[in-house]
Amino acid sequence: MNASGSHARLVALIGLAALLFSPPLVLVFDRPPAAGLSWLPFYLFVAWLLVIGLAAWLMEHRQEDS
Amino acid sequence: MRTDPVVLTVAFGYLALLFVIAAWGDRRAEQGRSVIGSPTVYALSIAVYCTAWTFYGSVGRAAEFGPSFLLIYLGPTLAMLMAPMLIRKMVRIASTQRITSIADFISARYGKSSSLGALVALIALIGITPYIALQLKAITLSHAVLVNYPQAAEFRLAEESFWTDKSFWVALVLAVFIILFGTRHLDASERHEGMVAAIAFESLVKLVAFLTVGVFVTFVLFNGPGDLFRQVADSPELVGALSLDAVPGGAIGWVGTLVLAFLAFLTLPRQFQVLVVENVDERHLRRASWLFPLYLVAINLFVIPIAMAGLLLPMGNGDPDSFVLTLPLSAGIEGIPLLVFIGGLSAATGMVIVETIALSTMVSNQLMMPLLLRSKRLHLSSQGELAGWLLGIRRVAIVLILLLGYLYHALIGDSYSLVTIGLVSFVGAAQFAPAMLIGMYWRGATRAGATLGLLAGFLTWCYTLLLPGFAQSGWLDAAFLEHGPLGLAWLRPYALFGLEGFDIYSHALLWSLLANVGLLVGVSLFTRQTPVEQTQAALFTEAMNPGLQHTSLWRGQTTRGELKSLLNRYLGAGTTARILSAPQGSQDDETPAPPALIARAEQALSGALGSASARVLINSVVRGEALDLESILSILDTTSQTLEYNRRLEQKSNELARIGEELRAANERLRELDRLKDEFVAMVSHELRTPLTSIRAFAEILRDNRELPEEKRVHFLEVVVLESQRLSRLIEEILDLARLESGRLTLNPQRLDLVALVRHSVDAVHRLQEDRGVSLAVDLELDEAPVIGDPDRLEQVIINLLDNAGKFAADDDPRVRLHLARHKQSFRLSVEDNGPGIAPDERERVFEKFHQVKRHGAASGKARGRPRGSGLGLPISRGIVAHLGGRLWVEDAPTLKGASLVMELPEAFDSHRPRI
Numbered sequence: 001m002n003a004s005g006s007h008a009r010l011v012a013l014i015g016l017a018a019l020l021f022s023p024p025l026v027l028v029f030d031r032p033p034a035a036g037l038s039w040l041p042f043y044l045f046v047a048w049l050l051v052i053g054l055a056a057w058l059m060e061h062r063q064e065d066s
Numbered sequence: 067m068r069t070d071p072v073v074l075t076v077a078f079g080y081l082a083l084l085f086v087i088a089a090w091g092d093r094r095a096e097q098g099r100s101v102i103g104s105p106t107v108y109a110l111s112i113a114v115y116c117t118a119w120t121f122y123g124s125v126g127r128a129a130e131f132g133p134s135f136l137l138i139y140l141g142p143t144l145a146m147l148m149a150p151m152l153i154r155k156m157v158r159i160a161s162t163q164r165i166t167s168i169a170d171f172i173s174a175r176y177g178k179s180s181s182l183g184a185l186v187a188l189i190a191l192i193g194i195t196p197y198i199a200l201q202l203k204a205i206t207l208s209h210a211v212l213v214n215y216p217q218a219a220e221f222r223l224a225e226e227s228f229w230t231d232k233s234f235w236v237a238l239v240l241a242v243f244i245i246l247f248g249t250r251h252l253d254a255s256e257r258h259e260g261m262v263a264a265i266a267f268e269s270l271v272k273l274v275a276f277l278t279v280g281v282f283v284t285f286v287l288f289n290g291p292g293d294l295f296r297q298v299a300d301s302p303e304l305v306g307a308l309s310l311d312a313v314p315g316g317a318i319g320w321v322g323t324l325v326l327a328f329l330a331f332l333t334l335p336r337q338f339q340v341l342v343v344e345n346v347d348e349r350h351l352r353r354a355s356w357l358f359p360l361y362l363v364a365i366n367l368f369v370i371p372i373a374m375a376g377l378l379l380p381m382g383n384g385d386p387d388s389f390v391l392t393l394p395l396s397a398g399i400e401g402i403p404l405l406v407f408i409g410g411l412s413a414a415t416g417m418v419i420v421e422t423i424a425l426s427t428m429v430s431n432q433l434m435m436p437l438l439l440r441s442k443r444l445h446l447s448s449q450g451e452l453a454g455w456l457l458g459i460r461r462v463a464i465v466l467i468l469l470l471g472y473l474y475h476a477l478i479g480d481s482y483s484l485v486t487i488g489l490v491s492f493v494g495a496a497q498f499a500p501a502m503l504i505g506m507y508w509r510g511a512t513r514a515g516a517t518l519g520l521l522a523g524f525l526t527w528c529y530t531l532l533l534p535g536f537a538q539s540g541w542l543d544a545a546f547l548e549h550g551p552l553g554l555a556w557l558r559p560y561a562l563f564g565l566e567g568f569d570i571y572s573h574a575l576l577w578s579l580l581a582n583v584g585l586l587v588g589v590s591l592f593t594r595q596t597p598v599e600q601t602q603a604a605l606f607t608e609a610m611n612p613g614l615q616h617t618s619l620w621r622g623q624t625t626r627g628e629l630k631s632l633l634n635r636y637l638g639a640g641t642t643a644r645i646l647s648a649p650q651g652s653q654d655d656e657t658p659a660p661p662a663l664i665a666r667a668e669q670a671l672s673g674a675l676g677s678a679s680a681r682v683l684i685n686s687v688v689r690g691e692a693l694d695l696e697s698i699l700s701i702l703d704t705t706s707q708t709l710e711y712n713r714r715l716e717q718k719s720n721e722l723a724r725i726g727e728e729l730r731a732a733n734e735r736l737r738e739l740d741r742l743k744d745e746f747v748a749m750v751s752h753e754l755r756t757p758l759t760s761i762r763a764f765a766e767i768l769r770d771n772r773e774l775p776e777e778k779r780v781h782f783l784e785v786v787v788l789e790s791q792r793l794s795r796l797i798e799e800i801l802d803l804a805r806l807e808s809g810r811l812t813l814n815p816q817r818l819d820l821v822a823l824v825r826h827s828v829d830a831v832h833r834l835q836e837d838r839g840v841s842l843a844v845d846l847e848l849d850e851a852p853v854i855g856d857p858d859r860l861e862q863v864i865i866n867l868l869d870n871a872g873k874f875a876a877d878d879d880p881r882v883r884l885h886l887a888r889h890k891q892s893f894r895l896s897v898e899d900n901g902p903g904i905a906p907d908e909r910e911r912v913f914e915k916f917h918q919v920k921r922h923g924a925a926s927g928k929a930r931g932r933p934r935g936s937g938l939g940l941p942i943s944r945g946i947v948a949h950l951g952g953r954l955w956v957e958d959a960p961t962l963k964g965a966s967l968v969m970e971l972p973e974a975f976d977s978h979r980p981r982i
Contacts, residue, residue, distance in 0.1 A: 021144070022321060026317075030309050040133050041133045041136070051359070052359045059356055
């Protein structure tokens, strides 16, 4: 993978993270299940871990290449 | 086990452990076996972001405001994702410029302005001191809860005086720690290895402590998360506690807090310190960019379970900020609360240590040094070393900052919950973001713009957050919160210009950043940068430009001696010797200091004093324009660089095209020459064979026919002699031609009279021409025609021309006319005949080797006894004339209507005679 390619992936990941953490999507998940608490915190943790996982893959993968 | 002596022993024992770790880290660094040279340690040191506010306050915030506590960590996650781009650039700039703090960074960006640096340092001091106070408060509070449980902590707090307040003593111990491990080097841009090692350890401690209590609450007090959340779902008052409705400001507040945390993570002085100043290797950023967010996830994993558990379980002490402590206490466990207390202590001390180092560096370098440098008295007494002074200032600053923090904590006391103070500081620190971030990417940002933007943002922050905070603490009349100052409702601090529906932090952030960015951009567009500003702006925005590495930026002049005394005064003898011990160059004090050395000296001073002061000092000894602005700008100007690159590329391709054209032409010419050579060889062989054949034929006749009549024998012998002569003449001509073409023809140029030469030549051929029946007319218009030439060779040319003309004259009444006349600054000698002439397209070809003009009726010409030419006479003649600076060409004969060969030679001027 060349430098500009990984750079573009990183920028895309940042965009994805910003999108996942912001209202339009956050509002979608802000609803309670049949009874009990909102899914929102659960969603946030899942999205958070997803972003971190992608970042780890991107960074470590890139490190091997360069 | 919860008695004061035990708790105090454990707490101060923990602090002692920090000393040991820091000392160990420093010793390893001295031995060259650094313990902090790993991305994991780097990521852990960044976790100083998680303060006591995280440790205790997150649970409180989750209990009160639902998932909004997560935003404080999602913002930094976004920032860390950008680390390979954004923070890497900051690290690169800081290491090349020897930046010591965020105040130094901003001051350096805007032309090493000391006033801007001082402003940033002041804002940081005002904005961050409450945050330090918050940590001390957390220590006091957690200690009180631990010791007094189940009694409410507040009862005792009010009664305590400062010498019984544990946080006062903790602050003192921390002051000693910071002085020991934070001011070891004068150069603040150097790494504090021991301190970073201790911070990384503290990050581990607080994570372990929090995870322990989380696991305990979830799996011991409840039967796992499923059980916990089922119980929460069953209690109606908790439904909706975790939805967006619980977040202040709703969706807008959500985004506002996210942006706030993102900006503050980059601009908080302690974050700048660990992220940028303490970074040992740019490559660590990659690992840290995901490892640190992972740490954040881990430390937040049990926040919601603990908060929910705290809300579920009926406990006398209802302060959600203390749930982390009170939950295990309520279960009657002894060990875990103590561990939690240590975890909270580590979170608080870690933050206090790094923040105090960052602030003390700012205070000493950005506030005190410019003042000291300006004072006359110091300059007079500055013969001694000032290095000790500097460290002294920094140490005093450390003690003062901690005392200030303690004072704030003691005074403002309980009016704020933990989170409130933290977010107020965040908005204050976020005011640095426009000047820093915009300055890193927009070269046009000026000092005036940055200063005004910062001031406006700071004032807005004061008005919308700080003053209302004071009012709520009872220091000010709280009425203006409700009705606005002087009853002006549109100036209410929490609803400025009537903007309502925001939470107070998003509201303050919006207005302060609007003012800040607006003024920064607006003023920058209408102000001009000084040369130093331009240079610094270029160096910052183009920090990743590889062309920068090899530029020598200094152009001014000074001597080694002057530099030496300056460095000695401020950095001490040891450092000075290290800087000046250049591998090359003279060690003499009187020799001029090379530019690289001046740059090194400024960097060393920057690392110790900050860039603004370093610049003032260097300028005091360097004469002339210190920075080679033009060259830097030309290197850095990407636009002009690209243009220049394109121009050069175009030039090169043009050159290539031209060379290609030349090559093609040369190839063409070579082929032509090759062809000519082949022809020439064929011609020469042919020409040589003709006389040879006849010589051989006649010689054989003579040999075989001994009884030939005498008359015939004589005739044959005569033919043999004539043909031999022709052969040798031919060979002579070929040799001449070869010499001419190879440039080895030796001419003997001298001043001569062309008229005399013509007469001589005519005499020589006159007889021969008469024999052939050619009538030769000579028309000399001049008495004298001085030219420079070789008489023998010129005569050869003239004879050749006359001879040729005779051959090509008309068969009947052949006539040749020689005419010599002046033409401008030269003489023209033309030889014409009354022959058929030469067609225009043939005229140049007569000068080709072995070219023979086909004659009409050649046979009759032969019959008239004119010898055939070799075809070499004219090429040789032209070569000789060209060598003498003249020309030879063919044109129509003006009088005899045949061909006319014209030779033109420049007139030779005699220096003794005036020009005619």
